[in-house]
Amino acid sequence: MKKNIKKMVNLFFTALFALAAFGFMISCEIEHQHTFESVWSSDETDHWQLCLCGEIGNKSNHTFGDWTITKEATYETVGEKIHTCSVCGYREEEVIERLVHIHSLGIKHEAIAGNCVDKAILEYYECLGCSEKLNASGEVLSSIESTTDAENHKGITTNWIITARKHKEIYDCCGVEKTEETQHSFGAWTTNDDLPKSRTCSVCDYVETIDYSKCVVGDIILSDGSICPIDELDWGIDDPLAIIVRKSYMDKPALGIGISVYWEQQWCSKEAEGYYTNIYALQNPADGSEAWEKLNEAFSDVTTTKYPAWCYCANFGYDALSEGWYLPTTSELREIYNNRELIDNIFFRLTGSYQLQTRTFWSCCQNSRWERFAFVLDFSNGEVFHIFKDAIYYFCPVRAFY
Ligand SMILES: [Zn+2]
Ligand SMILES: [Zn+2]
Ligand SMILES: [Zn+2]
Ligand SMILES: [Zn+2]
Ligand SMILES: [Zn+2]
Numbered sequence: 057m058k059k060n061i062k063k064m065v066n067l068f069f070t071a072l073f074a075l076a077a078f079g080f081m082i083s084c085e086i087e088h089q090h091t092f093e094s095v096w097s098s099d100e101t102d103h104w105q106l107c108l109c110g111e112i113g114n115k116s117n118h119t120f121g122d123w124t125i126t127k128e129a130t131y132e133t134v135g136e137k138i139h140t141c142s143v144c145g146y147r148e149e150e151v152i153e154r155l156v157h158i159h160s161l162g163i164k165h166e167a168i169a170g171n172c173v174d175k176a177i178l179e180y181y182e183c184l185g186c187s188e189k190l191n192a193s194g195e196v197l198s199s200i201e202s203t204t205d206a207e208n209h210k211g212i213t214t215n216w217i218i219t220a221r222k223h224k225e226i227y228d229c230c231g232v233e234k235t236e237e238t239q240h241s242f243g244a245w246t247t248n249d250d251l252p253k254s255r256t257c258s259v260c261d262y263v264e265t266i267d268y269s270k271c272v273v274g275d276i277i278l279s280d281g282s283i284c285p286i287d288e289l290d291w292g293i294d295d296p297l298a299i300i301v302r303k304s305y306m307d308k309p310a311l312g313i314g315i316s317v318y319w320e321q322q323w324c325s326k327e328a329e330g331y332y333t334n335i336y337a338l339q340n341p342a343d344g345s346e347a348w349e350k351l352n353e354a355f356s357d358v359t360t361t362k363y364p365a366w367c368y369c370a371n372f373g374y375d376a377l378s379e380g381w382y383l384p385t386t387s388e389l390r391e392i393y394n395n396r397e398l399i400d401n402i403f404f405r406l407t408g409s410y411q412l413q414t415r416t417f418w419s420c421c422q423n424s425r426w427e428r429f430a431f432v433l434d435f436s437n438g439e440v441f442h443i444f445k446d447a448i449y450y451f452c453p454v455r456a457f458y
Contacts, residue, residue: 096144103144118146131155131186159183159194171210172230176202206232216260221288223260239293240264245281253281268457271310273395274402275300277457281376286402297377298455299402302391313392313399314372314381314453318411321364323418323430323445328362329355331445334427338420344369344382344454347420365418369453381453383420386440388454389433396435411452418451 092105092113104115118141129135135152162184170176178200180189189197211229217237225235240257242264252267266281276284277298284294298312324330330351337350348370352358360367365383372381384392392399396412403411414436423429429442432449443449 096146098141098144098146100148103141103146116143118148119143120148123150125152127152129153129155131157157185159188159190159196160185161190161192161194169208170203170205171208172204172206172227172232173210175204178202206230216262218260218262219288220264220282221284221290221294223257223262225260239290268310269304271300271457272303273300274398276315276402276406277312277377279373279375279377286405295375296406297373297375298457299399299406300457301395301399301454302388304457310457311388311391312455312457314369314455315403315406316372316411316453317407317409318415318450318452320448320450321368321418322448323365324363325361326446328445329357330363332427334424335422338422338430339424341385341420343456344384344388344420345380345456347385348382351420365449365451366420369451372453373455377455380455382455383418383451384454386419386421386431386433389417389419390438390440392452392454393433393435393438415450418449 088109090107090109090111090113092107092111094105096103096105098104098118102115102117104112106112120139121142123137123139125135125137127136129152131154134154136149137152138147138149140147160183161181163182165177165180165182167179168177178191178197180191180197180200181194182188183190189200191197209227209229209232211227213228214225214234215228217224217226222237222239223235224233224237226233240262241259242255242257245253245255245266252265254263254265256263264282266283268277268283271277271283274286276286276289276294276296277300278284279295279297284296289296296315298314300310301313302308302311304310333354335351335354337354338347341347341350348366351363351366358366360371369381369383373379392412400410400412403409412435414434416432416434416436419431419433419440421431423431423442426442428444430445431440431442433440
């Protein structure tokens with residue numbers, strides 16, 4: 057019996073305890089109040105506050121204030137603006153698009169014609185709002201430059217380009233030829249005896265001066281006496297008559313050799329008085345010019361038949377250079393020999409063949425011991441030797457140029 061009572065009491069207290077525990081639990085749950093953080097959480101659209109239990113509360117859209125421009129947009133760059141939520145302080149940024157400019161025609165600039173140097177400038181308008189250049193339709197011109205005009209010369213001044221023989225006129229502005237290259241139109245040579253002689257081109261005013269003291273070996277002398285570098289020869293017009301073989305030096309004048317296709321002749325024939333005569337005046341003449349005088353002083357039979365090499369030389373020239381030609385001395389032949397390559401190349405250009413080659417040429421010099429011998433110079437080796445006056449050898453006319 058006691059046992060049962062005790063069991064009953066145990067059961068009673070157990071039940072009572074369980075009841076009390078359950079009731080405590082019930083009352084605990086009912087009494088929790090959310091406590092939200094003071095800090096706001098946010099995303100792009102909303103803000104809210106959190107309870108420690110994880111509950112979200114006070115959620116709502118941001119309430120933005122007015123936009124504030126932080127960077128003005130320009131025609132070149134975008135701008136920037138921000139606004140802020142008055143509740144949570146969330147900041148939203150936005151780009152302000154670039155300003156859009158519409159061109160409008162301002163001041164008009166007339167077209168400028170081009171010339172040989174400067175490009176033409178198109179008609180254009182300045183834009184009122186920017187620095188662009190516009191056409192009449194308001195379109196932007198990538199360039200206002202057009203092309204040059206070769207026919208329209210910028211300057212009117214011209215210049216003469218002058219060489220010894222020719223002139224041409226060119227425009228200063230662009231160098232284009234106005235008058236094509238032609239020979240000078242020379243007037244007459246000055247007639248006074250003062251040297252050097254000169255003449256003037258009536259077109260370009262170039263004054264040609266004949267100053268043989270300035271000649272160099274290889275210069276060409278034309279039949280009118282003028283000096284012409286070989287590269288300036290005008291083959292259709294010019295008449296080359298001599299090649300300078302010695303330039304003037306000390307008391308000696310320039311020496312020229314006659315331009316011809318050479319041939320062979322006797323110094324003199326057996327019929328000539330000079331054949332059997334030791335002509336003392338010709339043993340050592342100063343030059344061939346003096347020798348020619350002495351020969352004529354010594355004999356009255358100086359003709360082409362009897363003294364062919366002599367006479368062909370003396371009669372070689374014409375025009376302004378008709379006088380003064382002669383058969384050279386051995387020393388004058390030596391001077392030719394010393395420049396033989398240059399001279400023979402010029403002969404080749406002028407006559408189509410070499411005239412000196414390895415030929416042997418007569419001098420005007422008499423052998424001092426044997427009356428029937430005169431001297432020749434062998435161009436194959438430069439040696440001087442003597443030979444019968446009626447032998448047949450080449451001869452070349454030369455002339456001094458003062
Ligand atoms: Zn809570
Ligand atoms: Zn907010
Ligand atoms: Zn504009
Ligand atoms: Zn020009
Ligand atoms: Zn001229």
